[in-house]
Amino acid sequence: MRYFILSFIALVFFVFESIFAQMFAGDAFGADKILVPHFMMIFVFFLTMYGSRKMGMLYGAILGLTYDVVYTEILGIYMFLLPFLAYLISKSMKILQNNILIACLTALLFTAVLEVVIFQMNIILSFADMGFGEFAERRLIPTLLLNLAFIIISCYPLKRMIEKLDLQGETE
Template identity: 25%
Template sequence: MPRFLLAATLLLLFVLEGTLVQVFLPDKWGLSLMTVPRFALVGTILVSMFLGRREGLYYGLALGFLQDVLYGQVIGLYMITMMVASYFAGLIVLLFQRGFGMVFVTCSLILFAHEWLLYSLHLLLTKAPVDVQWMLNWQILPTVVLNMLSALVIYSPIKRLCESVMFKRDLPLE
């Protein structure tokens, strides 16, 4: 049951980033900042930090494929980048303790690397390149900040769900 709740929570984060949150983004209010909510990616990064890189890889694969099918122009782009981001988050956590500060710093670095990798792959696959300085200042950094704020909000629930998955014991009914 805890594993089902974890998967349902990540799926809920995926649905929220594509529906309800779109109303509150700065570009809808006329600001020139472009933010892209990646709550499901933040969730998979946190899962891979708490449950291991293989678990994060699987969730990154599934949610990245959903992202590609529903929103992407190229099938496989988000799937690969979310898998890589989740896997490296699980690798980094092997070197350090899982304190809140380390999780916060690692999550922000992984989110930045994910956005940069997405930009690089889009630049490679599309004809019209976007200026690097504009992309960094007006999309990548605001996106990382928005997603780090969401990481602060979902850190505790995801941690509790991951702990319940780790420590689940099947007790016989009496």
């Protein structure tokens, strides 16, 4: 039952991310700013931090493949990047203190890493033609602010929900 609940919550985040992107596309926050919600990725990060590394990497791969198929031109980038970042988060949380503030900052840091890696892949494949300064001003900072607001709103409920599902019993 807990896997059904976890899968349903992942689906809700996946759909909510798409709805949010459609509602606030365009001129909602300024014509030159690009807001990219990464709610599903933040869910995977919190699942890895408060659940298990195995579940975080598994959900990262499945949701990453789904995200690639539905939204991106580069098939496989999210599918490989999300489990890799989930693995790095699990390793970093063994070093860092596991409190809610550190978890929020870690999720924000790895969201920034995700954005920068995706941008660099788009530059390499000639899908983007802006410089890093322009990318940081137009996309990275607004995206991080949006996702920081989402992290602040959802961190405690996500933590409680994942801990309640008791995924720590899974083999690492």
